Amino acid sequence: MFTFLEYILIAFYVAGLLIVSRWIGQQAFSWMPVQATAEAQRVDDLFSFLVSIGAFILLGLVGVIVYAIIFHRARQKDYSEGHSVRGDARIELLWTAVPTLLVLWIAFKGFSIYQQLNILGLQQIVHLHTPVESPAYATVANKPQPATETIDVFVKQWEWSFRYPNNLTSKELHLPVNRSTRLNLHAQDVIHGFYVSAFRLKQDIIPNRNIDIVLTPIRSGKYRLKDSQFSGTYFALMEADVYVEPLDTYNQWLTQTTANEPTQTKDWVVAESIQAHKTFFNSGWQTFIPASPAIAKERKVSNDT
């Protein structure tokens, strides 16, 4: 089918592809946000692996197509056949079997990385139909206890709040570094999503279900928590600050803030409703506004201005 020279060329092509796709796979780490958890490193490893394989296939096929475009052009008005080969059972079997193995390999890799995430605590425990505002620790006892601390995450349209073990409630999420912390996720109205891109962690929060995640930040810094599941009009504003800090700083923050009033964070939603009508086009569509006292009070303010 091919001459000896062509086999050599093909070998060079494949070797070149392997080198280039390996290099692209290495670059993939830099496309991701910082790795703030141990889980993030595993996910990025997987991503790099997927990018390498993907680059190999993409460049391989595109290379063949581009080669054909350059060298296999027909002369004007030449409508004779290119070749009459209708297929080749061996090649067809090969390109069915190899992708199957490849895909199973990827799946195995995905599975093993997922298992590692499990050990690290990505495993979420779902409780069906426990009331949202149940005593925060009632359900903790019957679970495995890898985490040292449990923080309750309350989410509603359109704000986050966090309740710490000492009953402090804040609008900032503070986490001690290098320690696993259990987050008890509660949604009050609709489905929300807990997502910190630096943690590579995302979990939908379904009302009336108690969903736990355990995470272990390994890098101090300030991150952004975002709502990852569409939750209505001010969905885009549902962000909160996440501070990962050494344990003593964390404890200090806990005690100091307890003494003070709960931190006053800027309420983006309220700010938005005050500054309404600043868009180029205004539809005037009324939307659902949750009957929350905080927002109702602020809306009165907005009427005054």
Next chain:
Amino acid sequence: MQRRTIHIDESPIRLEKWRQYLPNWLKRFLPSGGGNAEDHHGKGIFGFVVFLLSESIVFLSFILTYVALRLTHTDWLPPGVKGPDLSTFVMINTVILLSSSFVIQPAENALRRNQLNKFRFLWLTTIAMGTYFLVGQGIEWSQLDFGLTTGLVGSTFYVLTGFHGLHVLTGVILQVTMLVRSFIPGNYNKGHFGASVTTLFWHFVDIVWVFLFSLLYLWQA
């Protein structure tokens, strides 16, 4: 590159060969090789069976929703609600609906043999049985101690039985149409596609009821 002509009959999957072993009724619905454009009855029935397949998925989606909701709820019945009651009334209703399948089939067979009067009699009996079921279902609804919005039990019960009832109603309307058409002289001489389809539809409605009855009444909370 050597030139190799492939003849169609060296197909790796010898559909034609396998088709021989199918039962005749199935063979008819999997025509091979084409040239069946003139078989209007055949393609009509094929299309209708395909439609029923699709329709059964709507039922399946409702049924699975019901099963999933029920399995995840320990407090299925709201306080003070007994739920659907397996009374003799419901039993009689079910028996009548299910046995009507055994009436409509002989009716269709009679039509196939051109025994018009026998067809009309049996057909009318089926209509009566179907109507009895519908009326019975209405009475049953009015006597229940829960409404559409009474918890999940109400939502699922009324939507499932209501959707099925709509199908029974459609079946009865189809049956009445076919009966009326039997009085048009020569209507069934060219074929009895409408009656065949109605019969199929009626069997479908009955089979669905077997599942609904088991899930709603026999599965006691």
Next chain:
Amino acid sequence: MTHDSSINTDGELNNSSNESEQNWRRYFSFSTDHKVIGVQYMAMTFMFFLIGGLLAMIIRAELLTPEANVVDRPLYNGLFTMHGTIMIFLWIIPFNAGLANYLVPLMIGARDMAFPLLNAIAFWILPPAGLLLLSSFLLPNGTAQSGWWSYPPISLQVPPGYINGEFIWIVSLILIGISSIMGAINFLTTIFWMRAPGMTFFRMPVFVWSVMSAQLLQLINLPALTGALILLLFDLSLGTQFFKPLENGDPVIYQHLFWFYSHPAVYIMALPAFGIFAEVLPAFARNPLFGYRSVALATLGIALVSIFVWVHHMFTSATPNWMRMTFMVTSMLVAVPTGVKAFAWTATIWRSKLHLETPMLFAMGGATMFIFGGITGVMLAATPFDIHVNNTYFVVGHFHYVVFNTITMAIFAAIYFWFPKITGRMYSEGWGKLHFWLTFIPANITFFSMHPLGLQGMLRRISSYDPQYQGWNIIASLGAFLLGASTLPFIANIVGSWLYGPRAVNNPWHATGLEWITSSPPPRDNFEEIPIVKRPPYDYGDPKYSVLENSNNRD
């Protein structure tokens, strides 16, 4: 617009009773001719494509800057909801139905669809349903605003009033679904029963195989969406509690039902596109489709596997681990039959005599970009990675690589390829090539930019974003505006060529396939005499380029 009764001067049409029908007015009538219905579908859906594209451009205008300053947030939410709904349910799926309507009877050698009346009814449900959906823009509180998934409970949170955008959305989607089911029944029956003598399954063109597989999916999976929408309507308007989490219901059940349809829906959209590639690539490569049988079986294989992959959309929806792992494997397995196709296309192009006319450019462009979209698809199936990029612009980018860069490109390839057959006139090649480059480059600019955004964590459906994301967003928006502009040369070309283009011969591409042996445009009953098929498809090795004995092909 001048009427085109002169089309008949082609001389190919001996049947003079058709003359009155060969008139543009028939496209506005209740016709049962599958060719008229096909054109009706295609023309109508293109209008919706323009509307959906306009909405996308407003969305991109909003995303030029981090702040929300072009449209207010409720309108923004309505815009992306309607953009998705229109593009999926009123552009790609019905366009494919229209193209298949036109081509399937011709390709299998039938005079019409199996149920012509049902066919016409199925089409005429769509314009009212589409207008109903659009009319919700006029409601005092606007359209549905919960995304095209319409997940409860957010979709059940509507301002007071019985007739609201969500209600209209559900009703029109149920109507469109009924129309699709009618179409699916018709297509399957046509393919099983109406084939010309000798047209066995393994002599059908791959396009017919792909229509068959896609319509099989419509039949099996679409009813699940209809069921879910009916229950959602009960929840919304009649006070039931199926999906209300605060009243015992379970919103995750809706997600299962929704994705049970909406994942295969991607294949319902993509399979006909793959079928188009399988027709166009061999014709312009002058090669038989490499591995025809494995490609045909892979088509069916994709359809079957895709029924069991839906949970990969719900990896973050509190699904249990076993489900995540099972569906990771099944989702990845889709890559196998899909890969078979991609390899077969490449092998068809290999050692060929390429003619790079506009349909071929679009087909090759679409096939190449599909490889990219397919690879990101396998990435998304890997659960740990998906958890990071789920609901981000990475998914949006991947999805648009499939629905725009692959499927819409394939649709353009199909329009150019069969334009001479449908209209009896040739399009302008220069304008076609201009359209290609104006589509291919901006499409890559727009949708590639979304991948880095998603990796960096920019979520979909947000109307304002962190300033760190602005760079790629500006690039994506500019690409999108160019993409919008690219439809102008296309419209000019199609309208101008349809009215004034040079007459087309029966088989301008020297292509195989039964549709090319009849006249351009085909007569009312498609063939003067029903052909008898004696040869396999893609018979480009045959000096006559003909699969028929009684062919009166001029070539």
